[in-house]
């Protein structure tokens with residue numbers, strides 16, 4: 001198997017890998033290969049610096065009449081503006097929280113306040129349980145009927161005809177994933193949102209797994225809510241929720257009385273993780289800079305072009321798309337983020353092709369999900385496999401000893417592993433590729449897997 005870099009990605013992999021200090025680690029003398037991105041990605045130095053810089057200089061609570069508190073308010077406004085550019089919305093539609101799961105439990109309870117027995121919601125068999133259990137719990141509390149959208153077992157894609165058949169005039173909400181964290185399938189989210197809206201239902205989209213792989217555009221999707229987690233796209237351990245302004249204003253959050261009633265802060269409870277929020281602005285800028293590098297050529301890449309967005313916060317006057325020129329530089333950053341994802345897509349596609357070709361040659365190995373290169377636009381570079389006579393845990397342990405970080409089990413995509421009857425026997429081995437992975441890592445992993453299974 002050749003071990004040299006044979007593709008010429010639009011991304012400058014040398015520059016990229018130099019941004020991430022953790023990538024230089026070794027395990028038992030082997031270079032570490034981080035193929036665990038779906039469980040959480042590594043962070044570039046600028047994110048580490050932003051977090052420690054905040055703690056060193058500005059560590060304070062919000063709303064105080066003194067310097068560090070004012071800096072904290074400005075920093076949070078800047079991070080909100082960055083996420084508004086990342087998601088393509090207005091800053092007051094961006095809610096920060098500890099993680100996607102907590103945000104979804106909170107929002108499901110608030111949405112549940114509007115529902116009554118006889119109402120229906122739809123969840124899918126493909127989703128991570130964080131976009132299922134909160135809705136099941138809310139449905140139990142409110143006497144709401146839950147309908148399940150099934151999958152095509154052969155390629156682990158959502159059965160859209162089945163989904164459509166589960167939506168009717170009683171449906172109040174459709175909860176669906178953007179991409180599967182287990183098998184990599186990318187769902188036709190725009191179509192799902194349109195189906196929900198045609199019946200007057202809300203669409204709640206889990207974009208946690210899609211975040212590192214593709215450009216999220218809530219304005220184009222027209223979704224009512226979309227959740228993601230910054231630790232999956234090169235940032236700190238935090239969750240972010242987009243909600244259309246009309247919903248954030250109409251719905252009643254469970255909250256303490258002294259907290260403001262103004263959006264988005266009324267959805268943010270207690271003191272947030274300020275140091276991590278400082279890291280969010282840095283991670284969005286990292287991605288934007290990738291795009292600037294692609295557009296301008298690597299030598300013109302800046303290290304930091306953060307633009308403060310005080311005008312984005314709590315004005316309520318921005319358009320939903322958040323692209324107006326008076327938004328303090330958002331249009332330029334949004335374009336840079338889009339350019340970054342175009343290049344990321346190209347690089348990940350090359351990695352996926354190489355990985356898929358190599359995996360198909362390993363005897364007794366089964367790949368779950370889409371395997372036909374002609375349909376790679378329907379999936380991301382997250383692969384779930386099983387090999388006869390080897391448990392996923394055994395494989396990931398042996399790979400781990402050789403420096404390859406993979407996952408075994410269900411990764412909370414429990415409904416899928418149960419449905420495919422792999423839950424009892426250890427789930428899948430998951431190999432997750434993101435833009436900082438290389439063809440060399442893919443080749444080395446394939447060689448190691450062949451050695452482990454004696455092929």
Ligand SMILES: Cc1ncc(COP(=O)(O)O)c(C=O)c1O
Pocket residue numbers: 038039098099100101102128130131177179180181206207208209228229238239411
């Ligand atoms: C697709 C998907 N949805 C939701 C979650 C839950 O995210 P969080 O850890 O931010 O609660 C994960 C985490 O792995 C995920 O992969």
